[in-house]
Amino acid sequence: MSTIDHHTLQRLVSAGASVGAEVNGCAGGWEVVINYGSAKQPLVATRGKPRKFRNFTTLATYLRTLSITEFKVNSAEFDPEAKDDKDPRRLVAAERLKAAHAAADYDKWFRAQVQASIDDPRPNISAEDARKQMSNQREELLKRIKTSSH
Structure with a gap:
């Protein structure tokens, strides 16, 4: 079965071709089949797998931006609870979200x-003064260590 990607679909619509769509529910989302003439081609992502929209509003907005405002919906196989936990895109997106948070x-x-x-009201000291203070504290600590070990 031949497929169609976003760029090809966009070129068809821009050229004024009569393009229709069927939206089919599936596990965890929605997939689109593009009707062009007598051909029915699934819309695919850049890697060649069927493009899945998890949110129907996102799908409708996507089709509307392509000037596809009427489409047939088949929700028989739609299962909103199903999740594809093995989908690498989902795992990568989850890791990105965790990293962003x-x-x-x-x-x-x-x-x-x-x-x-x-906001600290205490007076600031110069780097040189801080080094001197730390050096004095270090010397004092070393003296205490020497006297306690004898």
Whole structure:
């Protein structure tokens, strides 16, 4: 069975071809079959697998942007509860989302730390003074270690 991708569909619609669509429910979403003349071709993603829309509104908006405003819907096989946990795109998207949340949480924490530092009423000291203080503390600690080990 031949298939059709977004770019080909877009060129057909732009050329003024009479294009129709059938929306079929499936496990976890919706798939589209494009009708052009006597041909019926499933809409595929860039990797050649049937393109699945998890949200019907997203699908309707997609078709509308292509000027396909009327289409037939078959929801007999639609199962909103079904999830394809082995779909690598789903796993990658979940990891991206987790990473984005972690980055946002870190950014929020970091900005709060910077603001707390800016708002700190204690006087600032120069880097040189800080080095001297740390050097003195280090020497004092080493002296205590030497005296306690004897």
